[in-house]
Amino acid sequence: MARFGNPFSFTPVPVTFFTSIIYIGLFAVLIVNHYILPSTPSKYPEGVDLTAAWNDLQNLTSYYHPYNSKANDDARTFLLDRISEILTTNKASFAVERDRIDGVTSTKRTDLSSVIVIDDLGSNVTSSRDSLSVYFEGSNIIVSIKGTDDEGHCYQDNASSDAKKVKGGVLVNAHFDSVSTGFGATDDGVGIVTILQLLSYFTTPGNEPTRCLVLLLNNGEEDYLNGARAFMRHPVSQTPHTFLNLEGAGAGGKAILFRATDTEVARFYKKAKNPFGTVVTADGFEQGAIRSQTDYVVFNGDLGLRGLDVAFFEPRAKYHTMQDSTIETSKQSVWNMLSASLGTVKAMVSDTSDHFSGQPEDGKVKAGDGSRVVYFDLFTQVLAVFELHTLFAWSVTLLVVTPIMFIVLTIFLSRADKMYLWARRGWVHSSNDDHFISFNGIRGFFRYPMTIAIATAATIALAYLYAKVNPLIAYSSEYSVWASMIAAWFFVAWMGLRASDEMRPTALQRIYALLWIYIASFALLVLATISENNFHLAGGYFLVIYFASVSIALLLSFLEMFALPKKADYVALMDGNGPDSRPPTSGTNHRSNHGSTEHDDDATETTSLLQNDRQSFARYGSRRASQDVSETTSDDRPPAEMRGAYGEEQPWSCKLPSSVWLLQFLLLGPINIVLIGQIALTITAGLHQTGADGSSILAVYLFIAILTVLLLIPITPFLHRFHYHFPTFLLLILIGTLAYNLVAFPFSPNNRLKLFFLQRVDCDTGATSVSLTGAQPFVEAAISNLPSASGHDINCTSSDAYTSSRNGLTSCIWPGLPAHPVTLPSNISAIHSRRSYESKWFNFDIETTGGKNTATFYISALDTKNCRIYFDTPVKSLHIANAASDSRFSPVGENGAREVRLWSRTFHAQWNVSVAWDTSKNTGLSGHVVCLYADANAQGAIPALEEIWRFLPNWAIVTKAGDGLVEGWKKFEI
Numbered sequence: 001m002a003r004f005g006n007p008f009s010f011t012p013v014p015v016t017f018f019t020s021i022i023y024i025g026l027f028a029v030l031i032v033n034h035y036i037l038p039s040t041p042s043k044y045p046e047g048v049d050l051t052a053a054w055n056d057l058q059n060l061t062s063y064y065h066p067y068n069s070k071a072n073d074d075a076r077t078f079l080l081d082r083i084s085e086i087l088t089t090n091k092a093s094f095a096v097e098r099d100r101i102d103g104v105t106s107t108k109r110t111d112l113s114s115v116i117v118i119d120d121l122g123s124n125v126t127s128s129r130d131s132l133s134v135y136f137e138g139s140n141i142i143v144s145i146k147g148t149d150d151e152g153h154c155y156q157d158n159a160s161s162d163a164k165k166v167k168g169g170v171l172v173n174a175h176f177d178s179v180s181t182g183f184g185a186t187d188d189g190v191g192i193v194t195i196l197q198l199l200s201y202f203t204t205p206g207n208e209p210t211r212c213l214v215l216l217l218n219n220g221e222e223d224y225l226n227g228a229r230a231f232m233r234h235p236v237s238q239t240p241h242t243f244l245n246l247e248g249a250g251a252g253g254k255a256i257l258f259r260a261t262d263t264e265v266a267r268f269y270k271k272a273k274n275p276f277g278t279v280v281t282a283d284g285f286e287q288g289a290i291r292s293q294t295d296y297v298v299f300n301g302d303l304g305l306r307g308l309d310v311a312f313f314e315p316r317a318k319y320h321t322m323q324d325s326t327i328e329t330s331k332q333s334v335w336n337m338l339s340a341s342l343g344t345v346k347a348m349v350s351d352t353s354d355h356f357s358g359q360p361e362d363g364k365v366k367a368g369d370g371s372r373v374v375y376f377d378l379f380t381q382v383l384a385v386f387e388l389h390t391l392f393a394w395s396v397t398l399l400v401v402t403p404i405m406f407i408v409l410t411i412f413l414s415r416a417d418k419m420y421l422w423a424r425r426g427w428v429h430s431s432n433d434d435h436f437i438s439f440n441g442i443r444g445f446f447r448y449p450m451t452i453a454i455a456t457a458a459t460i461a462l463a464y465l466y467a468k469v470n471p472l473i474a475y476s477s478e479y480s481v482w483a484s485m486i487a488a489w490f491f492v493a494w495m496g497l498r499a500s501d502e503m504r505p506t507a508l509q510r511i512y513a514l515l516w517i518y519i520a521s522f523a524l525l526v527l528a529t530i531s532e533n534n535f536h537l538a539g540g541y542f543l544v545i546y547f548a549s550v551s552i553a554l555l556l557s558f559l560e561m562f563a564l565p566k567k568a569d570y571v572a573l574m575d576g577n578g579p580d581s582r583p584p585t586s587g588t589n590h591r592s593n594h595g596s597t598e599h600d601d602d603a604t605e606t607t608s609l610l611q612n613d614r615q616s617f618a619r620y621g622s623r624r625a626s627q628d629v630s631e632t633t634s635d636d637r638p639p640a641e642m643r644g645a646y647g648e649e650q651p652w653s654c655k656l657p658s659s660v661w662l663l664q665f666l667l668l669g670p671i672n673i674v675l676i677g678q679i680a681l682t683i684t685a686g687l688h689q690t691g692a693d694g695s696s697i698l699a700v701y702l703f704i705a706i707l708t709v710l711l712l713i714p715i716t717p718f719l720h721r722f723h724y725h726f727p728t729f730l731l732l733i734l735i736g737t738l739a740y741n742l743v744a745f746p747f748s749p750n751n752r753l754k755l756f757f758l759q760r761v762d763c764d765t766g767a768t769s770v771s772l773t774g775a776q777p778f779v780e781a782a783i784s785n786l787p788s789a790s791g792h793d794i795n796c797t798s799s800d801a802y803t804s805s806r807n808g809l810t811s812c813i814w815p816g817l818p819a820h821p822v823t824l825p826s827n828i829s830a831i832h833s834r835r836s837y838e839s840k841w842f843n844f845d846i847e848t849t850g851g852k853n854t855a856t857f858y859i860s861a862l863d864t865k866n867c868r869i870y871f872d873t874p875v876k877s878l879h880i881a882n883a884a885s886d887s888r889f890s891p892v893g894e895n896g897a898r899e900v901r902l903w904s905r906t907f908h909a910q911w912n913v914s915v916a917w918d919t920s921k922n923t924g925l926s927g928h929v930v931c932l933y934a935d936a937n938a939q940g941a942i943p944a945l946e947e948i949w950r951f952l953p954n955w956a957i958v959t960k961a962g963d964g965l966v967e968g969w970k971k972f973e974i
Helices: 012-035 050-060 070-089 185-202 226-231 263-271 279-286 296-302 331-350 388-415 447-469 474-503 509-535 541-563 567-575 597-602 617-622 651-655 660-687 697-721 725-743 778-783 943-951
Strands: 094-098 115-119 124-129 132-137 141-145 169-175 212-218 242-248 255-260 306-312 373-378 382-387 425-428 435-438 753-762 768-774 795-797 810-814 842-847 854-861 866-880 897-903 910-917 926-933 956-960 966-973
Touching: 012 660, 012 697, 012 725, 050 070, 050 185, 050 331, 070 094, 070 115, 070 141, 070 185, 124 226, 132 226, 141 185, 169 185, 169 226, 169 331, 185 212, 185 242, 185 306, 185 331, 212 226, 212 331, 226 296, 242 296, 242 331, 255 263, 255 279, 255 331, 255 373, 263 306, 263 331, 263 373, 263 382, 279 373, 279 660, 296 306, 306 331, 373 388, 373 541, 373 660, 382 388, 388 509, 388 541, 425 567, 435 567, 447 474, 447 509, 447 697, 447 725, 474 509, 474 697, 474 725, 509 541, 509 660, 509 697, 541 660, 567 651, 660 697, 753 778, 753 943, 768 778, 778 810, 842 926, 842 966, 854 866, 854 926, 897 910, 943 956
Parallel strands: 094 115, 132 897, 169 212, 169 242, 242 306, 753 956, 753 966
Antiparallel strands: 115 141, 124 132, 141 212, 255 306, 373 382, 425 435, 753 768, 768 810, 795 810, 842 854, 854 910, 866 897, 866 910, 866 926, 926 966
16 A cells, blocks of 8 residues: 555556646636637626627628628618717717818818718729739728827828827728628628727717727728728828737637737737737748738738737638628627727727837838737736747747756766766675676666657658548547547557556656657757747747746756765665675676566576566556565565665665656646647637638648647656556547548538639620539539539539639539629610620720730729739739829739739729730730629529529538629630
8 A cells, every 4th residue: 555655656546647637627628718708798898888789790791791792882881870870879079071082071070070980982092912903992981089199180181281290099990891602790790890889989988099099990801901902092091000900710709819010019918808819820820821811911011000910710611601690609709809809909099108109101100110029828818928039038048058957967966976867887896706786777768759759650640641531520520630649649658658667667767758858849949949030930939938847847857866875875785685695697686676677788698588577567557666575585675775666666766756746747737738738729720621721631630740749748757657547548539539530521510611602604605604612522512412513514623723722622613504693774875985895794995005015995894893804914014094193002013914903982883994015025915804793692693603502512601712703704805
């Protein structure tokens, strides 16, 4: 019963119990904290009404309302009415400015108005990226609230002679356009109703902001972030210096801090209720691992503001689909974003420091310089925020100080004659002959890295196996994948360490494991430090904390050795046990070995092959910490001073403190589980369903494998003491989850496979084609259910233009049902003066003027706000009639434009587009004009899409493939 005397001793029962309870408990808390939303309060701040916000969300998301739809106009009218209603209810003094034409206001405000509602129907912008040019006519709604410290309005007309200084301001942005296949509840309806509640709060008497507050209800984010760029054309855009962008890329859940421009701004988010986020996501954006973008890049990169990007981010399967609805979200999700935004904005508009100051130059706000930021939350209760150069300083300090510390300790231990690490033997000099006493200090040094390498290789092999056999199983069963990888790594690591300990037991296994972890984490920290300095990546913050905790745990093991006897004293004690006689032929003192495997370290060719026969694994659970006198002869027993070692470990280890291991585990385990567990949950939630979008699914499995290793490494110094029942249980889990993951169907009604829809109409021939793009073989299985595809040859290819950015996906095309999205107006003939290229979808004419290399396109759209021109060879210059000139944007990129996207704020639009092309090759100009239709609300407009909604299996769901659901196109040649 001796081994049960200390409940915290380094023996199987305490080790298994404490480590398992702490791991399982912390994992459970992390998962609950990740998924369970805080409840709504019984009482809200004055001026905030969650019920009203929920009603607004339901009204806003009653229809699909992309920019290119009539429902979008209705949504805009609804929001203008709600703004007026809120301001009237709060008895705020406000004025409305309408019909702005590129800086000219038709309604003049007065200084008595504390709130200005800007109905912006005049701003337009022409911008370019690579070989793409975009012309966009904005229809944003902007509300500016005067700050109590400001002498005048949030912005002044350029012509005002009595313009008064405004001390900066805060911008809060959300977009009210949805995609054509989604109701836009979290993308971005919750952001919009949050802004409405911020308007209500800050116009309630007593809640007025100290600094100017600009609320932007942005129309046109979904397709190229056009609304934010149009906002830059309005004078009020020059007032704010900081911003909060509210977004959504899921359907409910929690809102996360995606990224922050700097430390000073991130500290505002500490005031958020239940702050949630990690800087790892910001690194993902910066390195291009997250391919989608938000308006954040416009406000920061193009406008020069400093701010925050807060968004919903899961589940990805419902993003941009009809499941992004109020049915799939909740009042708790609304309150989560609303409460976080309210606390953050209150802090931002109350800040009067000069961190965020500077006058605009060349149309770009000079908001001052901020420091690179590191942030992460702890159980959504506390947000840790500090500067990246502080993290860099800690990293360098640890890399320099800890090796010196261990070198000094090694010297002290050596001088104290207590350095048992790597010590093989101590010599005894006698009159008969010299012989030695074995320390066996080298035993177990190499077993740890070999075992960890094998366990890690097994886990990575699982990643490749899943990616090869059932690549999308993580789509709906990500935790089954996690369970299998955790079980595989744990069992293989335990088996290797336990078998080694059974065959060659050593008391140094724990310190050697810590030493190897220290070496590996030292190397990782070097890489993280280089990344911090050279690439400004802050996601390695957990490695700094990881390394620090490993260093302290290893320090405790070094300090433990000071409790050991001097090696010379140990040799003397062991040599004095029994009569003086010559050692055995093997050269070891059998009396000191105590019947253990210490012969193994000094075996010769005369050593018996059966001498070190070991007990079976079944005996492990009952291996005794000390040998009973009745089981050991007096010649085999060590002296009384050296008795009490665990099992058959070195006798000198009986002097080691028995409970230090628990302190070491508490240093290694909990904080690393919390930090790495948060990253693991965030990465898993954000990436496990991206395979349907064409992202690398192998990368997801490799992320899980690597994070599995990082999560379980803290337990490995103690793993050889684990009771075999727990690893056996994990082996059963591995067998079950492996079988399931390899054969299970990867989708479900709650985790549907996204298929990308597009219908094309050749206006020259009238031919129509419908395509669904998605992962094979599932896309073909889904199409097989459609009546229109029955009896037709379905052409499936991965080389389609719309799959070029979606690696691994297949586009399947069939004739499909005809589309009827165009409703001709009665005065159609009065709209068009040129009809060189006519169709029932759109009309355009081309006029060549000024030479052989110039032309003007006159495009008249029918029932759409969006058309495009595709050129087979790039044009070198571009001008659109009535387009505003802005030095911040170039109409054409350096290599010209092969595609021009045209957006109007009204239906039945007309564009006059003048282009010029290179004549060095003495060629003309050819291509095609396309008009896009994205309104899926009218029944019968897009029968092919309605058929898919009706007959698609319940494990699949449709989303848009491009800006439009239907594209009509017609060729041209000059």
